[in-house]
Amino acid sequence: MLDTDEKTITEAVLRAGTHGSDQRFRTVLDAVVRHLHELVREVSLTESEWAAAIGFLTRTGQLCTPERQEFILLSDVLGVTMLVDAVAHRRSRTATENSVLGPFYRSNRPSFDDGADISAGLPGTPLSVHLTVVDTDGVPVPGAAVDVWHADGDGHYDSDIPGIEGAAMRGLFHTSAEGRASFSTISPAPYPIPDDGPVGALMRASGRSVMRPGHLHVRIGAPGFAPLTTMLFREDDPYLDSDPVFGVKASLLTRYESDGDGETLRHTFVLDRE
Known part of the structure; x- marks a missing residue:
């Protein structure tokens, strides 16, 4: 995992998770990592944009209560x-x-x-x-x-x-x-x-x-x-x-x-x- 760059970081992350025992978990997580990394590369995501995305997700979680589930609403509107x-x-x-x-x-x-x-x-x-x-x-x-x-x-x-x-x-x-x-x-x-x-x-x-x-x-x-x-x-x-x-x-x-x-x-x- 030494000396990764924008092209090799994805494989490094995928290799790091090969020791998990739950195969279905690994399959889903690997797909999430691959698609998320490809998104970053495709749009050349900036640090400020990623910080804004993290802030958005943080506010979404903070709004969730037993009576309101903002993450489900997010899932709904994203299809x-x-x-x-x-x-x-x-x-x-x-x-x-x-x-x-x-x-x-x-x-x-x-x-x-x-x-x-x-x-x-x-x-x-x-x-x-x-x-x-x-x-x-x-x-x-x-x-x-x-x-x-x-x-x-x-x-x-x-x-x-x-x-x-x-x-x-x-x-x-x-x-x-x-x-x-x-x-x-x-x-x-x-x-x-x-x-x-x-x-x-x-x-x-x-x-x-x-x-x-x-x-x-x-x-x-x-x-x-x-x-x-x-x-x-x-x-x-x-x-x-x-x-x-x-x-x-x-x-x-x-x-x-x-x-x-x-x-x-x-x-x-x-x-x-x-």
């Missing part, structure tokens, strides 16, 4: 979260596509009977949701656990709304013998990702929108099937083409049909067998 998801969940052509879980999922959500109202009385446009779960042959999947959660008409989740006791706009349902589940709620609106930290500064410097299109989160699990985590987006939302976390997919666009005083959403989810 890494969706890329990892795409690699980890390669679906068959006919199965419903995955999307990001997001930071607002709660495992301690309440369970509801079919047809329940999960809006907790919050104001907004009434929304009637009718979901069907089938396998890739179109056969209904009974007893599937269907988690749903979403923001209100102002783009706020229940954890951000003062005065909310317990949960609102979230719940757990189970499909009927016909693979169906339904509930009432209010229509979700677009909302901005947190932009008061380092990630927000990055978005402004990049000239990118921080607005997520309105969506309904859905997470489905059933014995013998690959779990599905996805979202449904309004097909007429103005922010579909600029989602900062790259979660929008054409197959996840849905039509909200007007039914007088409110709206109705219908969608069929297709699960892959494990």
Whole structure:
């Protein structure tokens, strides 16, 4: 490792890690080292630029708390979260596509009977949701656990709304013998990702929108099937083409049909067998 230069430093670092016993760890770390070193060489990174990058990462870590994960947000806006998801969940052509879980999922959500109202009385446009779960042959999947959660008409989740006791706009349902589940709620609106930290500064410097299109989160699990985590987006939302976390997919666009005083959403989810 003596007398390294800009061309030999990479191999020196890689050789230094050959004694580790975890082969997968070595494979990943070696790739990180190679790509990071190549980045430095490709852009001729300056000392002040590297110091700025370290400062950015430091501020990102300092902002993380049990309630806020700025590093996950950074992963989201860089497209890494969706890329990892795409690699980890390669679906068959006919199965419903995955999307990001997001930071607002709660495992301690309440369970509801079919047809329940999960809006907790919050104001907004009434929304009637009718979901069907089938396998890739179109056969209904009974007893599937269907988690749903979403923001209100102002783009706020229940954890951000003062005065909310317990949960609102979230719940757990189970499909009927016909693979169906339904509930009432209010229509979700677009909302901005947190932009008061380092990630927000990055978005402004990049000239990118921080607005997520309105969506309904859905997470489905059933014995013998690959779990599905996805979202449904309004097909007429103005922010579909600029989602900062790259979660929008054409197959996840849905039509909200007007039914007088409110709206109705219908969608069929297709699960892959494990």
